[in-house]
Amino acid sequence: MITLKQVKRVYSAGEVKVHALRGVDLSIERGEFVSIAGPSGSGKTTLLNIIGCIDLMDEGSVTIDGVNIGLMDKAKKAAYRRNELGFIFQSYNLIPVLTAYENVTLGLSLIGMNKSDMRERAMTVFKEVGLEGMENRLPSRLSGGQQQRVAIARALAKNPKIILADEPTANLDSHTGEEILKLMRIMNEKHQTTFIFSTHDKMVMDFAKRLVLLHDGLIAGDTMRKEA
Ligand SMILES: Nc1ncnc2c1ncn2[C@@H]1O[C@H](COP(=O)(O)OP(=O)(O)O)[C@@H](O)[C@H]1O
Ligand SMILES: [Mg+2]
Numbered sequence: 001m002i003t004l005k006q007v008k009r010v011y012s013a014g015e016v017k018v019h020a021l022r023g024v025d026l027s028i029e030r031g032e033f034v035s036i037a038g039p040s041g042s043g044k045t046t047l048l049n050i051i052g053c054i055d056l057m058d059e060g061s062v063t064i065d066g067v068n069i070g071l072m073d074k075a076k077k078a079a080y081r082r083n084e085l086g087f088i089f090q091s092y093n094l095i096p097v098l099t100a101y102e103n104v105t106l107g108l109s110l111i112g113m114n115k116s117d118m119r120e121r122a123m124t125v126f127k128e129v130g131l132e133g134m135e136n137r138l139p140s141r142l143s144g145g146q147q148q149r150v151a152i153a154r155a156l157a158k159n160p161k162i163i164l165a166d167e168p169t170a171n172l173d174s175h176t177g178e179e180i181l182k183l184m185r186i187m188n189e190k191h192q193t194t195f196i197f198s199t200h201d202k203m204v205m206d207f208a209k210r211l212v213l214l215h216d217g218l219i220a221g222d223t224m225r226k227e228a
Contacts, residue, residue: 006023013118020046022218025048037208038213090171092150101122140201148180163187185207
């Protein structure tokens with residue numbers, strides 16, 4: 001479903017050129033639960049951002065369901081991000097002045113969903129992530145783990161094909177991190193949503209069904225793991 005061919009990304013930091021990705025080949029099928037693992041600076045965020053159309057590649061191609069995202073114009077990319085992708089970030093990235101409910105429904109109003117469908121969809125996902133009754137809280141009145149659950153609800157709400165999660169548990173204690181991973185895994189199996197999540201944490205890698213190792217911008221390992 002997702003195919004990367006010889007993807008390269010070079011950043012210029014003043015005089016210096018940083019080769020963040022140096023020729024990545026990777027195929028991910030629908031419904032996979034893949035961890036992109038590697039030390040800090042190995043290119044994990046760059047890789048996720050390229051798949052998510054947040055960053056541009058310099059060379060190579062990324063094809064998703066047969067569509068070459070490198071050939072899309074800005075408007076097509078924005079529509080693709082809005083309609084097909086969900087994002088989860090290390091620091092949750094909720095809008096602080098909006099309630100949990102408003103954070104989740106904002107993206108739904110952008111895709112033109114009407115109010116009553118929006119309400120129904122939001123209630124379904126709040127239930128799924130275990131936050132029933134907390135819809136009207138502001139992010140500041142939720143714990144880190146609860147904020148990340150809101151972020152998962154937000155990502156799931158539009159029923160995306162792919163959820164990209166950049167170090168989703170890095171700001172959480174290990175117990176809460178594990179709960180978040182279990183939730184992602186349940187959603188992966190229930191909805192067949194493809195999850196691609198990055199980490200440098202061994203505990204997180206152990207949750208993956210497939211482990212792709214990045215090292216200095218290249219794939220250094222790719223293994224299917226036995227069911228954890
Ligand atoms: N916007 C940028 N400008 C310059 N260098 C960058 C930029 N983004 C990332 N890099 C560099 O690219 C390399 C890979 O970064 P990144 O993808 O963030 O790795 P990871 O997420 O694995 O820590 C690092 O050396 C980083 O410093
Ligand atoms: Mg990163």
